[in-house]
Structure formats: C-alpha cells, structure tokens
Amino acid sequence: MAYDLKNEDDVKQYVQNLGTEYRFGCFNEKKPEVCHLLGDFLESISKDYQKASKVYRSNCDDYNFPKSCYKTGTYHLSGKGGVEVNGTKAFNYYEKGCNLGDSDSCFRAGWLSILNAKKKGESKQFLKNPNTFLQGVKCLTRGCEKNQAEACHHLSSLYMDGNTVEGDALQKDMEQAFSFALKACELGQVHACANVSLMYKRGEGVDKDEKKSEVYRRIALDKIGEANAPQITFQEGLKPA
Missing domain, CATH: 1.25.40.10 (Tetratricopeptide repeat domain)
Structure with missing residues (x-):
C-alpha cells in the first residue's frame, strides 16, 4: 500500500501499521533488532x-x-x-x-x-x-x-592530568593524551581538536609544530560553526555526559 506522507490520515495509518509490524516482529517472530525498534517506537x-x-x-x-x-x-x-x-x-x-x-x-x-x-x-x-x-x-x-569519540576524549583528559584515586594511579602521560585527543578529534569531538591544537603549539606529547597547531585550531573552529556549539575551554577535564 502506498502512503501519501503529506496527508495527515495516511501518516497516522502508516505510523499505526509500523507499530503493528514492530510488535509482530518482536513478540511473534522474536527478532531482537525489531524489539529494539519497537522500544524506539x-x-x-x-x-x-x-x-x-x-x-x-x-x-x-x-x-x-x-x-x-x-x-x-x-x-x-x-x-x-x-x-x-x-x-x-x-x-x-x-x-x-x-x-x-x-x-x-x-x-x-x-x-x-x-x-x-x-x-x-x-x-x-x-x-x-x-x-x-x-x-x-x-x-x-x-x-x-x-571509535567512540567521547571515550577517547575523556581518556585524553585523564592522561593529560594524571589521576590517583584510592591507590589506583594513572600516571600523567602527554604522549598518550595526545594520541587519544587526536583520535577523538578525527572522530569529530570538537574539544579534542582544540586540545590537539594547543598540544602542537606547546609541544606537549608531540613535537612542537605551529602550522599543525593552526590547522587543528581551524578544524575546531569549523566544527564549532557546524554544530553552533558554545565556546570551548582548552584542556577541559572529565565532565558528565
């Protein structure tokens, strides 16, 4: 059956049928991927x-x-x-x-x-x-x-600061911090791109390189523009998601 999705009645019927299909696929056919779609529905x-x-x-x-x-x-x-x-x-x-x-x-x-x-x-x-x-x-x-960008970014922040909690120590390691920040940036995390720029500028965890610093600064600014994101803070720490 063809639906005119500009027609309100057709849209309602389409949505109703979609829910019915998901319920059948989940409860009768017991397909996990369809059950998840039913949950989303x-x-x-x-x-x-x-x-x-x-x-x-x-x-x-x-x-x-x-x-x-x-x-x-x-x-x-x-x-x-x-x-x-x-x-x-x-x-x-x-x-x-x-x-x-x-x-x-x-x-x-x-x-x-x-x-x-x-x-x-x-x-x-x-x-x-x-x-x-x-x-x-x-x-x-x-x-x-x-390839979860936030996980990479948070790891970078942890290695950037170094942490010790109740006997569990994570030593400050700027090379690791840079590596995780770079990956997070490549995955689209804007704050990580800003950190990569700053680390290239300062030569922290990577050889100092003003040109690459400027490249990643522009990448960060471009991503802010794309997402209309708020002003970022360089080397920000761990924050709730």
Whole structure:
C-alpha cells in the first residue's frame, strides 16, 4: 500500500501499521533488532516510556541485544518512565552492553565508574559496589577502540592530568593524551581538536609544530560553526555526559 506522507490520515495509518509490524516482529517472530525498534517506537512516537523501558530491558535480558542494554542503563540513570534510579543497575547494564560490543555502553560504564571513584569517601556513593578507577579507564579504552569519540576524549583528559584515586594511579602521560585527543578529534569531538591544537603549539606529547597547531585550531573552529556549539575551554577535564 502506498502512503501519501503529506496527508495527515495516511501518516497516522502508516505510523499505526509500523507499530503493528514492530510488535509482530518482536513478540511473534522474536527478532531482537525489531524489539529494539519497537522500544524506539514506543519511546519516540508513542511517548510511552514505561512500555519502552520494559521492551528494552527484556531485549537486553532475554536476547542480549547491546543497544537495548544501553537504553536500559540510561533509563536507570535518569529515572525516565518511572524506572528506579539506580546507579548500580545502570552500570551493570552499561557494562553488559559494552561486553556485547556497544561502544556507547563502554563509554557510559567507564564514565560512571570513574565518576564514582572520584567521589569515594563521600557519605553517599552512586554505585553501591563501585569498580576501581582503573577498571573505568579500561571501559573507556574499549569504547575508544570501538571509535567512540567521547571515550577517547575523556581518556585524553585523564592522561593529560594524571589521576590517583584510592591507590589506583594513572600516571600523567602527554604522549598518550595526545594520541587519544587526536583520535577523538578525527572522530569529530570538537574539544579534542582544540586540545590537539594547543598540544602542537606547546609541544606537549608531540613535537612542537605551529602550522599543525593552526590547522587543528581551524578544524575546531569549523566544527564549532557546524554544530553552533558554545565556546570551548582548552584542556577541559572529565565532565558528565
């Protein structure tokens, strides 16, 4: 059947049929990729976040679909749709998604673990059984290896500063910082491009090169223009996603 997507009634019918197809593919044919699409449909089109969260969770628990694990972690992190806000559950779902190959899950698992490690000693910890700081670094590294730009950028920031948390030490290493910043920039992370420019200018982690510094400064400015991004801060540290 052909739909006229300029016609309101046809659009409504198309959306209704799409939801029906997703439900059949998920519940009858038990296709994990379709179940995830159903979750996206419920979340984005129907705005039924409770049902969406249930579909995502089931698709992660029962079918090990990594993107659904990521979405379930995000629901537990935000409390969206009335889901229990629980940092440990969020981390566990992100970690599972990471183990199943999802780069965004690796980034979130690493970010949560490092953020929690830095807060260790406070009266309330977000993760009841926090992983160590270096395990968080490992998750970020896995994310970066899978070309997750934010994971590479955060790793660069960590190596740029050097960190020690409860006995877990990450030595300052500007060569590593530059390598991760360069990869993050190549993946489109604007702040990383600014850092690469500054590191070339100062000769930190790489040979000093004014021409390359200017090249990456222009790349950063161009990316800001493209995304209409706010003013950036050079060598910014780890920030929540």
